[in-house]
Every structure is written in structure tokens, then in C-alpha cells.
Amino acid sequence: MGRSCFPKCKLARIMGWIQIILGGLVILVSLLSLTRFYSAGFFLHNEDICQHFYNLRDVSDGFDVKSFSDRVGEVIDMLEALQAKLESKVQEMEKNKGTMLDKKFLEDQIVSPLHSANVALRQIRVPKVDEGTNSTVKEDHLINFFIIEEIRKYITPKENRVGKINLYGADKVYNTIGHACVLYKKELEKYMDYDIGSYCDDDWNLAQKLMLNGCDPLPRRRCLTRASKEYQKPHPINESLWRLPDGRNVRWGNYQCRNFECLSSKNPKRGYSKCIGCFQMEKEKLKWVTNNNNNSLVVDFLISDVLAIKQGEVRIGLDYGIGTGTFAARMREQNVTIVSTALNLGAPFNEMIALRGLVPLYVTLNQRLPFFDNTMDLVHTTGFMDGWIDLLLLDFILYDWDRILRPGGLLWIDRFFCNRNDLDDYMYMFLQLRYKKHKWVISPKSKEEVYLSALLEKPPRAI
Numbered sequence: 374m375g376r377s378c379f380p381k382c383k384l385a386r387i388m389g390w391i392q393i394i395l396g397g398l399v400i401l402v403s404l405l406s407l408t409r410f411y412s413a414g415f416f417l418h419n420e421d422i423c424q425h426f427y428n429l430r431d432v433s434d435g436f437d438v439k440s441f442s443d444r445v446g447e448v449i450d451m452l453e454a455l456q457a458k459l460e461s462k463v464q465e466m467e468k469n470k471g472t473m474l475d476k477k478f479l480e481d482q483i484v485s486p487l488h489s490a491n492v493a494l495r496q497i498r499v500p501k502v503d504e505g506t507n508s509t510v511k512e513d514h515l516i517n518f519f520i521i522e523e524i525r526k527y528i529t530p531k532e533n534r535v536g537k538i539n540l541y542g543a544d545k546v547y548n549t550i551g552h553a554c555v556l557y558k559k560e561l562e563k564y565m566d567y568d569i570g571s572y573c574d575d576d577w578n579l580a581q582k583l584m585l586n587g588c589d590p591l592p593r594r595r596c597l598t599r600a601s602k603e604y605q606k607p608h609p610i611n612e613s614l615w616r617l618p619d620g621r622n623v624r625w626g627n628y629q630c631r632n633f634e635c636l637s638s639k640n641p642k643r644g645y646s647k648c649i650g651c652f653q654m655e656k657e658k659l660k661w662v663t664n665n666n667n668n669s670l671v672v673d674f675l676i677s678d679v680l681a682i683k684q685g686e687v688r689i690g691l692d693y694g695i696g697t698g699t700f701a702a703r704m705r706e707q708n709v710t711i712v713s714t715a716l717n718l719g720a721p722f723n724e725m726i727a728l729r730g731l732v733p734l735y736v737t738l739n740q741r742l743p744f745f746d747n748t749m750d751l752v753h754t755t756g757f758m759d760g761w762i763d764l765l766l767l768d769f770i771l772y773d774w775d776r777i778l779r780p781g782g783l784l785w786i787d788r789f790f791c792n793r794n795d796l797d798d799y800m801y802m803f804l805q806l807r808y809k810k811h812k813w814v815i816s817p818k819s820k821e822e823v824y825l826s827a828l829l830e831k832p833p834r835a836i
């Protein structure tokens with residue numbers, strides 16, 4: 374009796390065990406994802422995310438990570454043994470010409486799901502708990518949040534060779550990504566999914582979206598950026614400053630326009646809404662050098678007037694705004710070197726500035742400026758942060774500008790506009806740093822809105 378039911382009974386027993394194990398597996402995997410989500414800050418308030426994000430200790434209080442890790446290891450081993458047994462059983466059945474139905478059922482419904490579960494479990498790297506050092510625990514956590522191998526490789530700290538340490542005692546190099554990257558897991562994984570050494574997708578727009586949403590800095594990549602199919606050498610510098618560049622030098626794939634001429638303010642389908650008219654050189658030529666044209670306002674200061682305040686002292690500076698580099702071009706003619714921030718919001722602003730022979734700096738509002746303290750002679754700002762900007766964010770930005778300006782450096786706020794009702798708040802922001810006021814002009818923009826322009830000088834701060 375016992376012999377005659379051999380394949381069926383054995384199979385039923387195996388199935389019973391498999392069901393128990395798979396059930397346990399489901400619980401385990403849910404537990405794992407839950408702790409991963411928890412530690413990534415998904416159940417915390419905004420303020421807490423940063424504090425908790427890198428610190429596994431907080432999360433693992435009262436939770437034995439080591440034994441958890443050991444149990445996962447055991448389950449993986451059990452699964453593997455079970456899979457091997459099942460596979461040999463399937464082969465045996467094949468040899469003995471067992472019922473085709475059972476074999477197919479075993480293979481499709483059990484062996485292959487078991488295999489996937491095994492693979493999935495192995496992909497979860499439980500934080501390695503090393504009692505000796507406190508450091509390894511912290512970063513593994515963020516690393517395990519991402520599935521794409523390139524992201525993991527990027528954010529894994531790289532140990533210096535042969536134990537070299539730097540001036541500050543660091544023995545490894547950390548690559549950083551913006552903490553909001555965890556909110557855009559899918560997009561970031563898409564961005565980082567490529568073959569090393571091959572061509573990247575034409576996906577700068579995805580990258581910019583990630584950056585503007587706070588995944589900034591983005592990870593570096595190891596693929597080759599595509600260039601325009603028919604790149605021409607740029608115009609020589611004595612011509613490039615005031616000439617529209619050659620459209621063939623830009624990849625237009627992610628824009629509505631296909632050439633520079635199409636970006637004219639008269640074209641309603643130009644695809645961008647900030648700095649309208651910036652691509653019309655005849656209009657640009659009038660900015661900051663003349664105030665007797667129809668577009669100029671009392672809030673428009675002239676470059677010559679501003680430079681006269683600090684004769685010969687203004688040599689380097691930052692233009693913080695959205696534009697095509699005209700401010701930097703005019704300043705270059707005065708032998709002043711200006712770096713212009715630029716984002717490609719619907720038009721190739723970065724390419725345009727570079728093709729004019731000027732330096733575009735691709736940064737968002739999110740980032741601390743990559744300049745050292747007390748270094749810049751001038752910070753000029755226009756068209757970027759108007760009445761929409763949150764006051765706290767503006768405060769952080771203002772203090773950052775203050776940091777990079779040298780003593781006696783100039784802060785030129787150019788055509789800042791906001792709602793009349795908000796003017797007091799913004800004025801307070803600009804005046805709180807107690808700069809010397811060289812110019813300060815307010816003029817109406819519309820019924821509800823006003824313009825504010827100011828030229829302020831950073832005090833010495835000799836303390």
C-alpha cells in the first residue's frame with residue numbers, strides 16, 4: 374500500500390512543506406520591505422527624514438539586526454536545498470516517465486517561483502553588522518534601497534588604496550546623491566540603467582527633472598553622452614558673443630524648437646516661458662548699456678554706473694538667473710569674468726551661453742554654490758527668484774551669496790518682482806544682512822506687482 378502510493382504521497386508531503394515555507398517567505402519579505410521603508414524615512418515627518426535617513430541605529434533600537442541577518446541567511450540556504458531536491462525529483466520523474474502533468478506542474482508552479490524567490494531574497498543585502506566599527510552600518514542602508522547595480526556601486530564608499538588617509542582622517546571617498554532621490558526611485562533607476570561604456574540615452578531632460586525635484590546632486594554615470602550629429606566648430610570669440618550660434622551644435626530632441634531662430638519671443642510655440650526674448654540678440658544688446666529704449670525702466674541700472682562705484686575692483690562674479698549670458702558678455706567687454714547659472718527650462722540656455730564663449734554653471738536652487746567663502750566681487754541676480762519663492766528658501770540662498778561675496782563685494786538685485794503685499798517681507802530679507810545701500814529703487818510692474826532693484830555692498834566683517 375505504502376509503496377504503491379509513492380509518487381503521489383511524497384508529492385503531497387513536499388507540497389505541504391513548500392506551502393509552509395513559501396508562507397514564511399512572504400512574511401519575511403514583507404517584514405524586510407517594511408523595515409526598509411521605515412528606515413528610508415517613509416513613515417516619518419519631513420523634518421525627521423534627514424536625521425533618520427543615514428542612521429540605522431535609531432531605527433534598529435530594540436531590533437536585533439544581526440540575528441535577523443542570520444535568519445535570512447538560513448532561509449536562503451533552506452530554499453536552495455529545497456530547490457535542488459525538487460529539481461532532482463523532476464529529473465527522476467522524467468527518467469521514470471512519470472505523469473507529464475505532475476512534472477509540468479512541479480516545474481511551472483513550484484520550481485521556477487522558488488527560484489525567483491531565492492533570487493529576490495539574495496538581492497536584499499541585509500545590513501552587515503560589524504561590532505568593531507560604527508560606519509559600515511550607516512551607508513549600507515541607502516545602498517540597499519536601490520536595485521540597479523550602478524547606483525549601488527556609485528554610492529558605496531570607495532576605500533583609499535593601501536590605507537591612505539587624507540588630512541581630515543577620511544580613509545574612503547563618499548559619492549553623494551541628493552536625499553530626495555529616494556522619492557524618485559523609479560526615475561533614478563531608469564536614469565542609471567545603462568550598459569557601462571555604451572551610449573547613454575538622450576535623457577538630459579529626465580536628469581533635469583530629477584535635479585529640480587531635489588535628486589541633486591545626481592549620481593555620475595559611466596556611459597557616453599550623445600552629441601549633435603553635425604557639430605560645427607564654434608564661432609571665434611570676437612564674433613560669438615553677439616551672434617546666434619549655429620543650430621547644428623545643439624541636440625534639439627527634447628525641445629519644441631529645432632533651431633535658434635524658432636526660439637524668438639514672437640513664436641507662441643517656442644516652448645519656454647522664462648526669459649522670453651533672451652534669444653533675440655538685437656534686444657539683448659540693449660540690456661544694461663542704455664536706458665533710453667522703450668523696454669527700460671527706472672529699476673534698470675547700467676553696468677557702467679555699477680562698475681564706477683568700485684572702479685577697477687570688480688573682476689570676477691556670478692550671474693544667478695535664467696538667461697543667455699548677455700550680462701556675462703557685457704561684463705566680459707569690461708574685462709570682468711562672470712559665471713552664469715543656467716537651467717535648460719524649455720530651451721538650450723546652457724548650450725547658448727557656452728556657444729557664445731561664456732561659462733554656464735548648471736545648478737539648481739537646491740545647491741550650495743560651488744565657490745569658496747569671501748571670493749566673489751559681484752553677485753548679480755535677475756529673473757530666477759521672483760515673488761513665488763518661499764521666504765525660508767530665499768533666506769538660505771541669501772546667506773549663501775553673502776558667504777561667497779568678498780568684503781566690499783556687490784550684490785546687484787535686478788528687477789526682482791513680487792506682489793505689492795509681499796514687498797515688506799522681501800525688503801526685510803534683502804536688508805537684514807545690513808549691507809551698504811548704493812541704489813534702491815521700487816517701481817510698479819502692474820496693478821498688483823512691483824519691481825525692486827538694489828545695489829548693496831557687503832560690509833567688512835572684520836571679527
Ligand SMILES: *[C@@H]1O[C@H](CO)[C@@H](O)[C@H](O)[C@H]1NC(C)=O
Pocket residue numbers: 505506507508
Ligand atoms: C562608535 O560610536 C561610539 C559612540 O557612538 C564611539 O565612542 C566610538 O568611538 C565609535 N567607534 C568607532 C570605531 O568609530
Ligand SMILES: *[C@@H]1O[C@H](CO)[C@@H](O)[C@H](O)[C@H]1NC(C)=O
Pocket residue numbers: 609611612
Ligand atoms: C575675428 O578674428 C579673426 C582672426 O582672429 C579675424 O579673421 C576675423 O575677421 C575677426 N572677426 C571680426 C568680426 O572682427
Ligand SMILES: *[C@@H]1O[C@H](CO)[C@@H](O)[C@H](O)[C@H]1NC(C)=O
Pocket residue numbers: 665666667
Ligand atoms: C519706442 O516705441 C515707439 C512706438 O511704440 C517707436 O516709434 C520708437 O521707435 C521706439 N523707440 C525705441 C528706441 O525703440
Ligand SMILES: *[C@@H]1O[C@H](CO)[C@@H](O)[C@H](O)[C@H]1NC(C)=O
Pocket residue numbers: 706707708
Ligand atoms: C580690457 O583689457 C584690455 C587688455 O588688457 C584692454 O586693452 C582694454 O582697454 C580693457 N577694457 C576695459 C573696458 O577696461
